[in-house]
Amino acid sequence: MVTAEADSGGHTDNRPAIALFPTILSLATRLSERFGYGTTPFVGLAGGISTPAAAAAAFAMGAAYVMTGSINQACVESGASDEVRAMLAQARQADVTMAPAADMFEMGVTVQVLKRGTMFPMRAAKLYELYRSCGSLDEIPPTEREKLEKTLFRAPLADIWAETRDYFMKREPRQVQRSEHDPKHRMALVFRWYLGQAAHWAKDGEPSRRIDYQVWCGPAMGAFNEWATGSILESPSRRKVVTIALNILFGACVISRANFLRLQGVNLPADAMATQPLELTEIKEYLR
Numbered sequence: 001m002v003t004a005e006a007d008s009g010g011h012t013d014n015r016p017a018i019a020l021f022p023t024i025l026s027l028a029t030r031l032s033e034r035f036g037y038g039t040t041p042f043v044g045l046a047g048g049i050s051t052p053a054a055a056a057a058a059f060a061m062g063a064a065y066v067m068t069g070s071i072n073q074a075c076v077e078s079g080a081s082d083e084v085r086a087m088l089a090q091a092r093q094a095d096v097t098m099a100p101a102a103d104m105f106e107m108g109v110t111v112q113v114l115k116r117g118t119m120f121p122m123r124a125a126k127l128y129e130l131y132r133s134c135g136s137l138d139e140i141p142p143t144e145r146e147k148l149e150k151t152l153f154r155a156p157l158a159d160i161w162a163e164t165r166d167y168f169m170k171r172e173p174r175q176v177q178r179s180e181h182d183p184k185h186r187m188a189l190v191f192r193w194y195l196g197q198a199a200h201w202a203k204d205g206e207p208s209r210r211i212d213y214q215v216w217c218g219p220a221m222g223a224f225n226e227w228a229t230g231s232i233l234e235s236p237s238r239r240k241v242v243t244i245a246l247n248i249l250f251g252a253c254v255i256s257r258a259n260f261l262r263l264q265g266v267n268l269p270a271d272a273m274a275t276q277p278l279e280l281t282e283i284k285e286y287l288r
């Protein structure tokens with residue numbers, strides 16, 4: 001089984017699903033022939049799937065299965081704070097952007113995050129810019145350093161380093177040893193403190209750090225919100241993973257069937273492809 005992951009929340013290279021999927025599917029077929037696999041690997045699609053139409057399109061391209069990510073985080077089961085789920089429920093497609101990743105910060109790797117209602121992407125990008133242009137924390141221009149200490153870190157950088165040092169001494173002392181003779185590495189660890197904390201503040205709904213929330217999110221969230229407007233799934237308090245997943249799959253069946261009929265010349269009414277989110281009990285009624 002292989003999942004082709006198009007433009008998604010979190011780590012992504014932002015490829016459009018419609019361009020990526022046929023390439024990965026044909027690669028699976030070619031490799032299967034070349035190595036003589038008994039069965040061609042199943043290829044699923046993730047990234048940007050949050051509506052029945054998107055799932056129907058994935059299956060029409062030959063996807064064996066679909067996966068969702070961003071919309072799950074907006075569900076009550078996700079463990080994300082109420083604040084974050086409310087922010088996600090407000091997101092539109094253009095409300096996402098790429099920001100430096102905590103895990104591969106030094107390499108310039110980015111993750112897709114929410115930008116509406118938080119300054120995290122801008123602040124994280126500023127840290128990466130300083131990391132690129134300065135050789136150590138001491139080389140940061142005093143006005144910039146003052147701004148960082150006042151707004152992002154809300155503490156002297158020396159204190160943040162002391163806290164970071166304690167953290168790594170317990171978990172990975174090699175990082176501390178390296179930073180003793182590599183001041184740029186020390187700067188990276190201090191900056192990564194902010195990136196890491198920003199995800200925790202979001203998850204926990206830390207009220208004093210709302211402006212710094214790091215929330216992984218892709219454009220699928222905006223597409224979902226548009227579909228859910230005025231329905232039982234509009235309020236974040238009513239978003240449940242099973243209800244959403246079944247609605248997407250059920251709606252994809254409705255769209256696919258309507259398309260089969262149209263292709264056979266059946267004249268369907270304009271609302272034949274309407275897929276308003278339904279209660280689970282209503283879906284079960286249809287499936288009986």
Ligand SMILES: Cc1cc2nc3c(=O)[nH]c(=O)nc-3n(C[C@H](O)[C@H](O)[C@H](O)COP(=O)(O)O)c2cc1C
Nearest residue numbers: 007008009010046047048049068069070216218220
């Ligand atoms: C909050 C969040 C956390 C994720 N964590 C991981 C992870 O740890 N490992 C991974 O392979 N993918 C991870 N992903 C990617 C998802 O598994 C999924 O492939 C992707 O979100 C699908 O695209 P979508 O966000 O457009 O629905 C994460 C996505 C989100 C939104």
